[in-house]
Amino acid sequence: MFDNKNKPKGLKRVYLATLNSIRAFKWLIKNEAAFRQELLLLSIASPATFLFDITVSEQLILILAILFILLTEILNTAIEAIVDRVSFEIHPLSGLAKDLGSAAVLISVVIAVCLWLAVLL
Numbered sequence: 588m589f590d591n592k593n594k595p596k597g598l599k600r601v602y603l604a605t606l607n608s609i610r611a612f613k614w615l616i617k618n619e620a621a622f623r624q625e626l627l628l629l630s631i632a633s634p635a636t637f638l639f640d641i642t643v644s645e646q647l648i649l650i651l652a653i654l655f656i657l658l659t660e661i662l663n664t665a666i667e668a669i670v671d672r673v674s675f676e677i678h679p680l681s682g683l684a685k686d687l688g689s690a691a692v693l694i695s696v697v698i699a700v701c702l703w704l705a706v707l708l
Contacts, residue, residue, distance in 0.1 A: 615664065621692075622660050629653045645706045652699035659695035663688035 595603055615622040632653050636646040666688040670681045 611661075615661065619660070619664055622657070622664070625653070625657050625660055629657065639707060641706060648702055649706055652702040656692070656695045656699050659692045663692050 594600070616626070629650075633650050636649050639646075641649075667685055670684050674681065
């Protein structure tokens with residue numbers, strides 16, 4: 588049973604949450620090819636924004652668009668992990684959950700492309 592009274596508080600909670608996030612990023616980099624590809628996209632696209640004659644706000648929009656793809660990929664991976672934790676059995680709802688997560692990633696890519704086109708054109 589969850590004991591709310593023994594939860595870490597203050598800076599200790601922030602520290603432990605940061606360690607959990609670092610562990611998650613390490614796992615994603617090691618195990619998720621799509622995340623590695625999107626991280627590569629971020630590492631190329633972010634410096635590339637300095638080559639364009641755009642405002643700092645527009646640069647931020649372009650970088651945030653790629654970060655949004657990464658965020659969506661993380662959430663999709665979380666959905667897949669939960670589905671696999673429940674059962675490896677093939678079930679229509681399990682497939683639907685995974686497909687919906689994938690669709691969310693696709694929409695985030697479409698949003699990013701639209702933002703890049705709107706800023707650069």
